[in-house]
Amino acid sequence: MRIFDPHIHMTSRTTDxxxxxxxxxVRALVEPSFWLGQPRTSPxxxxxxxxSLLGWEPFRAAQHGIAHHCTLALNPKEANDPxxxxxxxxxxxxxxxxxxxxxxxxxxxxxxxxxxxxxxxQLQLAADxxxxxxxxxxxxxxLAGLRRTLDVVGESALPPDRVLVDHLNExxxxxxxxxxxxxxxxxxPDTKMDEERMVAILRxxxxxxxxxxxxxxxxxxxxxxxxxxxxxxRAEGFTEDEVDLVLWRNPVAFYGxxxxxxxxxxxxxxxxTATHEGNSILRGAPAAAxxxx
Amino acid sequence: xxxxxxxxxAVEQRLDETGRAWLDGALTDAATSEPRPDAxxxxxxxxxxxxxxxxxxxPATGRPVTADRPGPDGLGPVDLPDAARVLILHAARADAPTxxxxxxxxxxxxxxxxxRALPHLGLFAGADAVPLVEDALRTNDTRLVAAAVxxxxxxxxxxxxxxxxxxxxxxxxxxxxxxxxWERRARGDGELGRMLGDYxxxxxxxxxxxxxxxxxxxxxxxxxxxxxxxxxREES
Numbered sequence: 153m154r155i156f157d158p159h160i161h162m163t164s165r166t167t168d169x170x171x172x173x174x175x176x177x178v179r180a181l182v183e184p185s186f187w188l189g190q191p192r193t194s195p196x197x198x199x200x201x202x203x204s205l206l207g208w209e210p211f212r213a214a215q216h217g218i219a220h221h222c223t224l225a226l227n228p229k230e231a232n233d234p235x236x237x238x239x240x241x242x243x244x245x246x247x248x249x250x251x252x253x254x255x256x257x258x259x260x261x262x263x264x265x266x267x268x269x270x271x272x273x274q275l276q277l278a279a280d281x282x283x284x285x286x287x288x289x290x291x292x293x294x295l296a297g298l299r300r301t302l303d304v305v306g307e308s309a310l311p312p313d314r315v316l317v318d319h320l321n322e323x324x325x326x327x328x329x330x331x332x333x334x335x336x337x338x339x340x341p342d343t344k345m346d347e348e349r350m351v352a353i354l355r356x357x358x359x360x361x362x363x364x365x366x367x368x369x370x371x372x373x374x375x376x377x378x379x380x381x382x383x384x385x386r387a388e389g390f391t392e393d394e395v396d397l398v399l400w401r402n403p404v405a406f407y408g409x410x411x412x413x414x415x416x417x418x419x420x421x422x423x424x425t426a427t428h429e430g431n432s433i434l435r436g437a438p439a440a441a442x443x444x445x
Numbered sequence: 446x447x448x449x450x451x452x453x454x455a456v457e458q459r460l461d462e463t464g465r466a467w468l469d470g471a472l473t474d475a476a477t478s479e480p481r482p483d484a485x486x487x488x489x490x491x492x493x494x495x496x497x498x499x500x501x502x503x504p505a506t507g508r509p510v511t512a513d514r515p516g517p518d519g520l521g522p523v524d525l526p527d528a529a530r531v532l533i534l535h536a537a538r539a540d541a542p543t544x545x546x547x548x549x550x551x552x553x554x555x556x557x558x559x560x561r562a563l564p565h566l567g568l569f570a571g572a573d574a575v576p577l578v579e580d581a582l583r584t585n586d587t588r589l590v591a592a593a594v595x596x597x598x599x600x601x602x603x604x605x606x607x608x609x610x611x612x613x614x615x616x617x618x619x620x621x622x623x624x625x626x627w628e629r630r631a632r633g634d635g636e637l638g639r640m641l642g643d644y645x646x647x648x649x650x651x652x653x654x655x656x657x658x659x660x661x662x663x664x665x666x667x668x669x670x671x672x673x674x675x676x677x678r679e680e681s
Contacts, residue, residue, distance in 0.1 A: 207553035211586045245487070249552050250498035250526075412499045 153395065155378050156403040157181040159257075159286070159318060159336065159365035162209055162220070163188075163201075169368070169375045170216035176379040180219040180415050182407055183209060184257040184286055187229045189370050195238045198226070206251050219415045221407065223256035223286045231270035232262070240273055247281040250414075253407040254278070256286025257318065260297045263290065268304070275308035284314040284409045286336075289324060291343075298324045302331045316363065316406055321345055325353055329361075334406050338367035339377040347377070347384045354385065359398045363406065446596065446625075447520075449535050449565055455520045456528045460501065467500040468529055475536035494533050494547065498526040498554060530558030535565045541573035548577045556581065557588055563597035572601045582610050590614065591623040599626035608637045611662060612644060621658035631665040638666030 155177045162170070162183050173181075183205055185198075192198060205222040213220035224246050226239045246252065255278040260267050271287075278285040287305065290297035298317070305315050317328045318336030321344065328335055337353065338344045345353075350364060368375040382395045407413050447455065453472075457465050475490035493500075502525065520528060534544065544566070548559045560581055563574055574597060581593035594610050602610060607630055614624055621627060631637055641663045645655045 203552075207556070208584075208586060211553055211588065245550060248492055248495045250496060250554065251552060414498070 153177040153379065153382050153399065154179055155382065155399045157365055157375070157378050158316075158363045158403040158407065159184055159338065159367045160375060161186055161367070161369040162213065163204065164370040165368060165375060167212070167216070170213065170218060173375050174217050176376050177382075178218055178375075178378065180221075180403075181213065182221050182223060182253060182286075182403070184223040184254075185225055185227065186257055186369070187227050191233065192230060193233075193235050195236060195242060198236065198239045199242065202246050206246075206249055210251060221251050221253045221413060223254040224252055225255050225258045225274050226270055227257060228259050228261040228267045228270065228288075228290075232264055232266045237266070237270070240270065240277075243274070243277055244281070247277060247283060250412055252283065253410040253412050254284045254286045254316070255281070256316075257288045258285060259288040259301055259318075260290045263293070263297060263300060271301075271304050272308065275305065275310050278314070279309035282411065284316065284406060285310055286316050286318060287333075288318045289320065291319070294319075294321070295323050295327075298327060302327065302333070305331070305333070314409055318365070319344060319367070322349065322353065325357055329357060334361045334363060334402070336363045336365060338365050339374075339381055340367065341372055341374055341377075347380050350381050351384050351388050351390075354390070354394075354398065355388075359390075359394050359402075361402060362398050363402050364398055446564065449532065452520075452528055453532055456501070456525060456532065459520070459525060464501055468532070471497070471500075471529070471533055472536040475533050478537055490533060490537050491547065494530055494558075495552075495555065497529045497533065497558075501525050501529040526554060527558045527561055530555065531562040531565060534559070534562040539566055539568075541568045541571065544568070544574060545577060548580070553586060553589065557592045560589070560592035560597075561595065564595060569597060569600070575601050578602065579606060582606070582613060585617070587617050587619050590617060591619045594619070594624045596625040599624075599630060604634070604636070608634070608640055611637065612640055615641075615644065615656045615659055615662075618656075621661060627662065628665055631662050632668050633670035634666045638663055641666065 157173070157178055158181070160181050160183060162181065185202065185205060188201070202224055205224065209222075210220040224243065226236065226243070230236045247255065255274050258271050258274045260271065275285055287301055289301060301317065305312060312332035313334070316334040316336050317331070319338050320328050320335055321337070325335065335357075337350055339347060339350055344367070354362060364378055364381050366373060366375050366377040368377070374380075378399055382399050385395050385398070386392070404413065404415070456468065460468065471490065471493040474493060478488050478490050481488060537543070539547070539562070544559050544562070548556050551559060559577065563569060568574055578593045578598050578601070581589040584590065590613060594614060598607065598610060611624060611627065611631070613619075614621065641659055645659055645663075648655045
């Protein structure tokens with residue numbers, strides 16, 4: 153089983169996690185920039201963090217045989233702190249980098265006017281740089297948050313098929329699917345989704361455009377939840393091809409919209425992949441993006 | 446080390462038509478760029494420097510990229526973006542402040558390319574870029590460490606920094622072949638010999654193997670300064 157975790161915060165994880173993830177079949181991941189648990193008070197702290205997501209962390213992942221890409225943004229929580237908002241002006245310098253495959257994670261935390269402004273500005277940045285966007289839905293007041301998110305996406309220059317709406321659940325999946333966005337589900341030990349409910353949603357709504365992630369971070373979370381969902385899908389009668397669609401081909405297709413996905417797998421993995429899609433899909437579909445030269 | 450002309454030929458040979466056209470455009474842009482102190486944002490060629498990795502790729506063959514070995518010129522497929530960035534920096538005649546800025550704002554791959562470009566740039570004769578090399582040597586990213594110990598480090602690093610760099614390479618598994626001109630600098634260096642001896646004893650005391658490259662450097666530190674070469678280039 154080959155696995156692409158489309159949302160995991162490896163900065164907060166150990167080398168034991170990398171080893172266990174590789175053993176479970178994880179060969180690629182995307183690390184969205186996010187809130188580090190301790191609020192930052194200056195833009196420079198963000199730049200060091202972004203540099204780390206484009207330097208040290210990909211090196212660490214490569215040492216364990218896992219391809220690392222990232223999404224960069226000012227997260228919604230810290231968008232409320234005027235000391236941090238200058239990050240928005242500096243983001244274009246980062247969004248041209250090779251390892252950046254989307255703008256994210258953006259979205260709402262408390263649904264404030266400052267969050268409105270940051271979300272709209274960063275959807276525009278995504279459109280300007282030929283990147284898709286990873287938009288999370290708020291933990292509190294989720295359905296209202298989803299509707300407001302979809303409204304802002306609808307008003308933006310970014311078409312819904314270049315947007316991944318994340319942290320969905322039973323209450324938000326239908327409206328998100330109807331919007332034409334990609335559908336992200338975070339599987340957690342206690343909160344968000346669990347394996348059984350995830351499989352039930354896959355049965356009800358189908359595997360098309362569905363991405364499953366562990367969203368593992370510094371909190372109680374499990375970087376092997378992707379594999380556990382794959383195992384349960386098989387046990388519950390889904391085919392290997394459907395598991396591969398959800399755990400590999402959908403994330404490759406979504407982040408491949410950037411045209412920047414580089415997946416150098418070892419020979420066995422790549423041979424297996426070639427029988428599915430041919431090698432070119434590994435590098436991402438050519439983006440329907442503005443010409444870069 | 447390949448000359449810039451040889452490097453460009455080696456890169457172009459591996460690209461398809463789209464990649465060659467992109468590289469040609471990027472190098473023309475870089476070569477014709479003028480200083481623009483008052484212009485907002487980065488110059489066109491600096492954006493090309495940043496995005497080179499997704500434009501300069503080995504054409505998809507259906508074979509895994511990692512299975513391709515470097516050619517006789519020493520350039521492997523994974524080196525292509527590095528080489529393209531080196532060519533862009535050379536075409537732009539990047540000076541010391543420019544490479545310092547690009548390094549500071551660079552991804553791991555961009556920083557590596559800046560370090561690899563140093564011997565090809567006009568700044569090679571001066572020591573202005575030493576802080577970049579020292580920064581890279583402080584990291585634990587072995588790809589950066591290997592790029593840092595090239596000809597620029599051989600020429601400009603102080604004896605203390607250079608000895609620490611050699612020890613770090615042995616420590617982190619960067620092969621001696623990455624350390625430019627090590628025979629000349631290590632020859633008759635008693636202090637380096639002492640450091641290597643201490644390191645070998647520490648490894649042995651812990652029951653761990655001593656890196657194979659260590660003995661070769663140690664032997665060179667015991668050679669007399671100015672004495673005939675202890676190893677020929679073919680042996681090293």
